[in-house]
Amino acid sequence: MASALIEKYMRTDKFPHMWCPGCGHGIIMRSIVDAIDRLGWEKDNVCVVSGIGCSSRAPGYMDFNTLHTTHGRALAFATGIKLANPDLHVVVVSGDGDSSAIGGNHLIHAARRNIDITTIVFNNNIYGMTGGQYSPTTPTNYFGSTAPYGNIDRCFDIAELAGAAGATYTARSTIYHVPQMTNYIEKALRKKGFSLVEAISICPTSFGRRNKLGDAVDMIKWIRDSAVPVSKASTMSSDEMVGKFTIGELKNTEAPEYTQQYDRLIERLREEDDA
Amino acid sequence: MKSNFKLMQGNEACVEGALYAGMRFYSGYPITPSTELMEISAVKLPLLGGKFLQMEDEIAGIAAAIGASLTGFKAMTGTSGPGFSLKQENIGYAAITEVPLVIVNIQRGGPSTGLPTSPAQGDVMQAKWGTHGDHPVIALCPSSVREMFELTVRAFNLAEKYRTPVILLADEIVGHMREKIVVPEAGELEVINRNEPAPRQSNYLPYSVADGAYVPEIASFGTGYRFHVTGLMHDETGFPSNSSENAEKLLDRLMNKIKMNEDDILDFEEYMTEDAEIVILGYGGTARSVKSAVKTLRKEGIKAGMFRPKTIWPSPEKRIKELSEQAKAIIVAELNLGQYVLEVERIVKDSCKLGFIGKANGEVLMPDEIAAKAKEVL
Ligand code: SF4
Numbered sequence: 001m002a003s004a005l006i007e008k009y010m011r012t013d014k015f016p017h018m019w020c021p022g023c024g025h026g027i028i029m030r031s032i033v034d035a036i037d038r039l040g041w042e043k044d045n046v047c048v049v050s051g052i053g054c055s056s057r058a059p060g061y062m063d064f065n066t067l068h069t070t071h072g073r074a075l076a077f078a079t080g081i082k083l084a085n086p087d088l089h090v091v092v093v094s095g096d097g098d099s100s101a102i103g104g105n106h107l108i109h110a111a112r113r114n115i116d117i118t119t120i121v122f123n124n125n126i127y128g129m130t131g132g133q134y135s136p137t138t139p140t141n142y143f144g145s146t147a148p149y150g151n152i153d154r155c156f157d158i159a160e161l162a163g164a165a166g167a168t169y170t171a172r173s174t175i176y177h178v179p180q181m182t183n184y185i186e187k188a189l190r191k192k193g194f195s196l197v198e199a200i201s202i203c204p205t206s207f208g209r210r211n212k213l214g215d216a217v218d219m220i221k222w223i224r225d226s227a228v229p230v231s232k233a234s235t236m237s238s239d240e241m242v243g244k245f246t247i248g249e250l251k252n253t254e255a256p257e258y259t260q261q262y263d264r265l266i267e268r269l270r271e272e273d274d275a
Numbered sequence: 276m277k278s279n280f281k282l283m284q285g286n287e288a289c290v291e292g293a294l295y296a297g298m299r300f301y302s303g304y305p306i307t308p309s310t311e312l313m314e315i316s317a318v319k320l321p322l323l324g325g326k327f328l329q330m331e332d333e334i335a336g337i338a339a340a341i342g343a344s345l346t347g348f349k350a351m352t353g354t355s356g357p358g359f360s361l362k363q364e365n366i367g368y369a370a371i372t373e374v375p376l377v378i379v380n381i382q383r384g385g386p387s388t389g390l391p392t393s394p395a396q397g398d399v400m401q402a403k404w405g406t407h408g409d410h411p412v413i414a415l416c417p418s419s420v421r422e423m424f425e426l427t428v429r430a431f432n433l434a435e436k437y438r439t440p441v442i443l444l445a446d447e448i449v450g451h452m453r454e455k456i457v458v459p460e461a462g463e464l465e466v467i468n469r470n471e472p473a474p475r476q477s478n479y480l481p482y483s484v485a486d487g488a489y490v491p492e493i494a495s496f497g498t499g500y501r502f503h504v505t506g507l508m509h510d511e512t513g514f515p516s517n518s519s520e521n522a523e524k525l526l527d528r529l530m531n532k533i534k535m536n537e538d539d540i541l542d543f544e545e546y547m548t549e550d551a552e553i554v555i556l557g558y559g560g561t562a563r564s565v566k567s568a569v570k571t572l573r574k575e576g577i578k579a580g581m582f583r584p585k586t587i588w589p590s591p592e593k594r595i596k597e598l599s600e601q602a603k604a605i606i607v608a609e610l611n612l613g614q615y616v617l618e619v620e621r622i623v624k625d626s627c628k629l630g631f632i633g634k635a636n637g638e639v640l641m642p643d644e645i646a647a648k649a650k651e652v653l
Contacts, residue, residue: 014514044499049342060503060514065496067345068505069338070368076335080342080350081496083326084300088346088497109331266321273322 009033009043011063018057022216024175024201028122029058031178031199032091035186047088049078051103053095054129054203055122072102075110078117086259089189092119097127097135100156104136107158107196111165114193115258120185121158121196124203132206139243143210159198163251168193170251174200176224177247184249193257200227200245279458285423285449286311288456289379290319292427293351295459296466298377299325300350302339304332304358307391308447309381312353333361337378341365344374345504347471347495349431353379355447357388359398360405367406368506369440370529373482373491375469377430379443381450382610384637393637394447396559396610400617402442403588409526411533413540414442414588416558420454425464426585432467433540437532438490444587446610448560448639469493472500482525483511489532533589542585543594547573551580553649554598556619557608558584560639565608567642572649579649587615592622599626604652606630608645628652 006012010033019025036046046064050056052071059066065088069077074092082090099107099121110117126144127133134144136156143150163170169191173181181199188195202208202219213219230248233241283291290312293301301316303309313329320327326343330336333354340350354362359380369376382398384390398405402414413433417426427443434441472479472492481502484491494500507515508522516522533540546566548554553572557565562583572579582598582605584591599605604627607616616631623629630652634640 043501045497047496060505063501065501066503067342067496068503068507070364070506073334073338073365076330076338077342079328079330079335080300080302080339080344081346082342083328083339084343084348084350085346085497105331106335109335262321262326266324269322 005030005033005037008037009063011061014061017061019054020205022202022204023054024124024203025055025058025122027175027178028120028181028199028201029061031182031185032093032120033062034182035189038186039189041089045087045089046091047081048091048093049074049081050093051095051098052129053098053127054124055093055095056098058093072098073106074098075103075106075117075119079110079115082115082117083259083262086116086263090117091189092117094119094121096121096123096125096137096158100136100158100161107162108165111162111167111194111196113258114166114168114255116192117194118185118188118191119162119196121198122201123158123198124201124207126203126207128203128206132210145210159196159250162194162196166194166255167196167251168253168255169195170197171249172198172200172245172247174223174227174247175202176220177227180247192260193255279460281456281458282453283420283456284311284453285417285420285445285451286381287315288420288423289353289427289443289445290315291458292424293377293431294319294323295424295464296428296431297349297468298351298431299323300340300343300348301352302328302330302343302350303336303352303354304330306333306355306358308383308450309353309355309358309379312379312381333358334365337362337365340376341369341374344376345496347498349375349435351377351379353381355381355383356385356395356398359401363405366440367408367410370406370410371506372504373438373493374440375434375438375493376440377427377434377443378440379427379445382444382446384635390637392447394560394610394639395635395637396446396561397614397635398444399587399609399611399614402444409530411439411530412442412588413437413439413533413586414444415585416444416587417449417585418559418562418583419449420452421456422585423449424456424459428464428466432465435469436467436490437536438469438493439533444559446559452560471495475499480511481513482509484528489528489535537589540586540589541591543591544583544585546581546583548580548582548598550578551601552578552603553606553653554580554582554602554604555606555608555645555649556582556584556595558587558615561608561610564640564642564645568645568649571642571646577649577653590618590622595619595622596626599623602627604628604630606632606645606649606652608632608640610640611635
């Protein structure tokens with residue numbers, strides 16, 4: 001199955017990919033094409049947009065219409081693509097820093113508009129490509145090259161942030177929970193509106209090494225042990241949740257979608273003009 | 276023939292010109308004195324089935340326009356000084372990815388928030404050097420409302436023809452001025468569309484050109500060509516390549532696609548320069564005072580003339596050089612403390628005397644000030 005997916009959706013002539021051995025990003029990329037395959041979308045009608053960072057190299061390996069933009073701006077570019085051509089299925093892949101630090105403003109406004117774009121956040125809790133600086137999702141007290149004494153920032157919950165801003169579908173899963181992650185990505189892609197799946201990934205090279213979390217396998221186990229299903233989390237105290245995060249569907253609602261609203265506006269103006 | 280006279284503001288003429296050229300997408304962020312570009316686009320575009328988008332910030336404004344252009348729409352974004360600064364990174368992105376786009380900058384006083392509603396021409400060097408790295412720049416400077424219309428059409432034409440971002444570098448004087456213009460009839464002005472590959476062409480390479488050519492064909496997302504666009508140095512396939520050999524090849528082509536086509540791109544106006552002993556160079560709104568100063572000087576028996584670059588970048592180097600060899604002096608008049616004069620100085624070298632008159636206090640240069648400066652330099 002995996003090799004058939006690779007054959008069908010990957011630009012294999014671009015391999016080997018540039019990710020480090022043990023990096024979790026390839027697992028998420030595979031989940032994305034798996035979900036697209038289940039939907040049966042034509043490759044010509046899919047557009048994958050990214051910003052800058054390790055995760056943002058994924059579109060280069062995926063055989064769709066692909067756009068690798070400037071740091072943090074993937075959603076702004078994607079918004080132009082989607083509004084100009086609503087027939088395209090627009091997917092944004094983004095890192096935690098890319099989507100919630102430099103691109104935080106675009107994230108909340110894309111969610112507010114409820115434009116039909118799916119964002120997959122590859123969250124590895126660090127700026128990997130630039131060498132391990134702390135990001136808005138680096139847990140407090142963890143280390144980064146710019147947090148040599150331990151990070152004193154509090155961290156963002158990206159999926160909750162998007163949901164609060166108006167996204168109509170948000171979910172979180174991990175590279176340990178692959179079938180669940182793929183499922184959520186598929187549901188996000190199906191959602192007519194702004195959807196976001198936060199995919200918890202690992203960066204053994206920068207985050208793991210600096211925080212003595214062991215090798216890739218140790219890190220995947222660490223993710224497995226820190227992930228708490230939302231239903232279970234609701235029965236746990238905040239003390240019990242320290243060092244843990246929730247996985248599951250966080251929001252699934254309906255609201256008017258932006259490009260449809262725009263088409264309706266054009267339609268209305270035409271009718272008024274004819275009358 | 277029915278005449279189509281209208282009283283129009285410069286910013287309005289810019290949007291009308293854009294629509295004439297086929298603009299169907301505008302995204303931006305409000306900023307004085309460019310805001311009317313958005314307000315008028317917001318009214319007109321949906322009526323034509325086009326899309327208008329007020330984005331969350333200036334950076335998003337240009338980013339969305341680049342995205343729209345990649346789907347085949349003619350797209351524009353507009354701004355003023357501080358917003359132009361914010362857009363710079365993505366101007367570089369559009370340059371290296373070769374995405375057709377028009378960026379309008381209705382200049383205002385700066386630096387920083389500066390003088391929001393006062394005229395200035397302080398972004399001349401920013402237009403050329405604002406984004407990092409080497410890249411070609413086309414920037415056009417309109418002097419009247421009618422020219423706002425015409426040069427916006429031209430900006431789109433050049434953007435589409437050369438697959439490049441084009442800057443319409445206007446100023447508050449022309450942006451906010453109202454003048455009577457004759458709106459061109461459909462077909463009166465040339466409208467150029469991008470060169471798309473033949474449908475279903477196999478082996479489409481988004482950045483490949485035939486020998487001796489400079490501008491690759493551009494496909495639109497969603498038309499059956501699945502290609503990759505990146506701001507990294509890329510080869511003909513569009514995929515990243517960081518070999519120095521490739522970087523050199525790409526940059527050479529990018530620079531040459533403008534340099535080798537300067538005859539097609541360059542545009543300027545001359546007034547009484549045939550026998551001029553003193554040439555006053557002015558552009559945009561300032562050129563109107565320059566013309567008036569030339570008339571005054573001529574009445575006083577001084578052989579003055581005006582040279583007005585409409586393409587301020589690339590600069591009309593050859594013609595400026597010729598004028599410097601003919602005239603005793605060239606004076607540059609601009610609403611800043613000395614920007615384009617540096618370019619003219621580079622071109623003129625020691626061929627003639629060079630004078631400068633500038634202002635950056637929010638007031639315009641008056642004809643008598645310019646005339647007085649001319650007499651002082653002669
Ligand atoms: S630096 Fe980290 S995130 Fe980047 S490729 Fe290496 S392991 Fe993956």
